[in-house]
Amino acid sequence: MIRLENISKKIGGRTLFEEVSFTFNQGRYGLTGPNGSGKSTLLKIIMGVEPSTTGTVSLPRKVGFLKQRIEDFRDHLVIDTVIMGNARLWKAMQERDSLYEVEMTDAVGIRLGELEEIVAEENGYTAESEAEVLLIGMGIGEELHRKKMHEIPTDRQFRVLLCQALFGNPDALLLDEPTNHLDLESISWLEEFLHQYKGILVVVSHDRHFLNSVCTDIADLDYETIITYPGNYDAMLVTKTAVRSRAEDENKAKEKKISQLKEFVAKFGAGTRASQVQSRVREIDRLQPLELKKSNIQRPFIRFPNPEKQSGQVIFKVEGLSKGYGDHPVIQKLSFEIHRGDKIAVIGNNGKGKTTLLKLLSGVLTPDGGKITLGHGLDIGYFPQNHGDVLNKHTKETAFDWLKTRKSGAYDQDVRGVLGRMLFAGDDAFKPLQNLSGGEAARLIIGGLLLTGPNVLIMDEPNNHLDLEAVSALASGLEDYKGTAIVATHDRELINGFATKIIAFEEDKPHIFAGPLDEYLKKKNEKKSSSRPS
Numbered sequence: 001m002i003r004l005e006n007i008s009k010k011i012g013g014r015t016l017f018e019e020v021s022f023t024f025n026q027g028r029y030g031l032t033g034p035n036g037s038g039k040s041t042l043l044k045i046i047m048g049v050e051p052s053t054t055g056t057v058s059l060p061r062k063v064g065f066l067k068q069r070i071e072d073f074r075d076h077l078v079i080d081t082v083i084m085g086n087a088r089l090w091k092a093m094q095e096r097d098s099l100y101e102v103e104m105t106d107a108v109g110i111r112l113g114e115l116e117e118i119v120a121e122e123n124g125y126t127a128e129s130e131a132e133v134l135l136i137g138m139g140i141g142e143e144l145h146r147k148k149m150h151e152i153p154t155d156r157q158f159r160v161l162l163c164q165a166l167f168g169n170p171d172a173l174l175l176d177e178p179t180n181h182l183d184l185e186s187i188s189w190l191e192e193f194l195h196q197y198k199g200i201l202v203v204v205s206h207d208r209h210f211l212n213s214v215c216t217d218i219a220d221l222d223y224e225t226i227i228t229y230p231g232n233y234d235a236m237l238v239t240k241t242a243v244r245s246r247a248e249d250e251n252k253a254k255e256k257k258i259s260q261l262k263e264f265v266a267k268f269g270a271g272t273r274a275s276q277v278q279s280r281v282r283e284i285d286r287l288q289p290l291e292l293k294k295s296n297i298q299r300p301f302i303r304f305p306n307p308e309k310q311s312g313q314v315i316f317k318v319e320g321l322s323k324g325y326g327d328h329p330v331i332q333k334l335s336f337e338i339h340r341g342d343k344i345a346v347i348g349n350n351g352k353g354k355t356t357l358l359k360l361l362s363g364v365l366t367p368d369g370g371k372i373t374l375g376h377g378l379d380i381g382y383f384p385q386n387h388g389d390v391l392n393k394h395t396k397e398t399a400f401d402w403l404k405t406r407k408s409g410a411y412d413q414d415v416r417g418v419l420g421r422m423l424f425a426g427d428d429a430f431k432p433l434q435n436l437s438g439g440e441a442a443r444l445i446i447g448g449l450l451l452t453g454p455n456v457l458i459m460d461e462p463n464n465h466l467d468l469e470a471v472s473a474l475a476s477g478l479e480d481y482k483g484t485a486i487v488a489t490h491d492r493e494l495i496n497g498f499a500t501k502i503i504a505f506e507e508d509k510p511h512i513f514a515g516p517l518d519e520y521l522k523k524k525n526e527k528k529s530s531s532r533p534s
């Protein structure tokens, strides 16, 4: 089991959680809470990679942890990145390999013996084949196993990190938003895998469907503490709301009673009914309402400004577009048009080319063949799948600085206004980029789009990392937007909230469907059933 004792964490002036004690027993726990509440921080504290302000953690022997930064593994081979999931084994293997290159002495020989023993203990001789099985399960074909991480597509790199966490049969598994870069098929694979998993699972996610399918218990981080609820996410919501409203009702009743008592005291305090007044004063003390901590749940305000510049009627004219990586074609001879005011959801499994298409449209990539004619007067705002592409987390830059550079001549108060709407109130505006949580980073990038007011929005899985409030705010922001929006996402609520057209990367060739998602799905089902032999 994983035991937390009196864990507190204060960052700057803010308390994330205070004196939390509890135990994760055998089971599959969802760790939930709004963006910035401290979920990732808690996992890092459990792993010992970040200190807590007070308290101690005890852990089982082997714990797998899902890392979030693909940049850190850029130059490593895919297969090695997986094996690094067992740190003791990886270190021993590295040292062993370097010793085989130096001159053999007695000391070197003895050390090699020790290292071979560690490698054997950690099942090092089957490490590669185990890693390969995991990679293949995750849909990463053999041809990629010996490539460097940065040579494979972004979403595949995230899957490699998932294999890293799963490597070596850990007794406990800590996963921070594992579904973010996965398509529906791989999410089902992961759900199935986790159902079979026998250890302790703690998984952070904003994906309600996933939490419901996987979790036996929920640990919810809110009100500066962690409360566990048996059951899945929906069950937690019901109980949490009921408990909260009961506490609020009790407080209201108490306040009403107190004000009646106070009235009595005020009226007769100086008079003859001294003993009755005294007993009421005592009752007022006894009744003090519980101090209810404020919930962290907040909703950002996302309204994209009306574009300053009107674009032409045709936004993109795509003709015979082709693009591939090495000898692997991703997009082949694709032709379509996007018109002003289109609100398009780009859907389909990972690896089919959604990100590639969005990068081609926004000019980050150049086509191998065919052409894209841009409409006139386009002002494109781009939200990349990997936040690191636009937010450099290695500098000391703050959220405010970054946002200000988005628009030349922007006034400080406009920048502060946007930050406020994206929930960076007060000093939070000056948080360094490297400290931002996943959801905060996504909100900041959206803030950049609010500030600049482009007439075309191209967004690649913007809902990753965002909590439910933020996703629904984004959906209504996109719905009201007066420009053209092209958004790749797997999130049905988001798609239903804004999309009037679909680009589906589902069959062998992507195609445009001129209607919302449910119509598209209906058509697809009809086609399927009519093509079934009777």
Ligand SMILES: Nc1ncnc2c1ncn2[C@@H]1O[C@H](COP(=O)(O)OP(=O)(O)OP(=O)(O)O)[C@@H](O)[C@H]1O
Binding pocket: 011, 012, 016, 033, 034, 035, 036, 037, 038, 039, 040, 041, 042, 431, 435, 436, 437, 438, 439, 440, 465, 467
């Ligand atoms: N070193 C730091 N200095 C200051 N603030 C920090 C630091 N590290 C994290 N924070 C802040 O602590 C809060 C908790 O961050 P954390 O990453 O744990 O949130 P989270 O619950 O995982 O959020 P998300 O759902 O967005 O991933 C955030 O507001 C973050 O900005």
Ligand SMILES: [Mg+2]
Binding pocket: 039, 040, 041, 176, 437, 438, 439
């Ligand atoms: Mg997080």
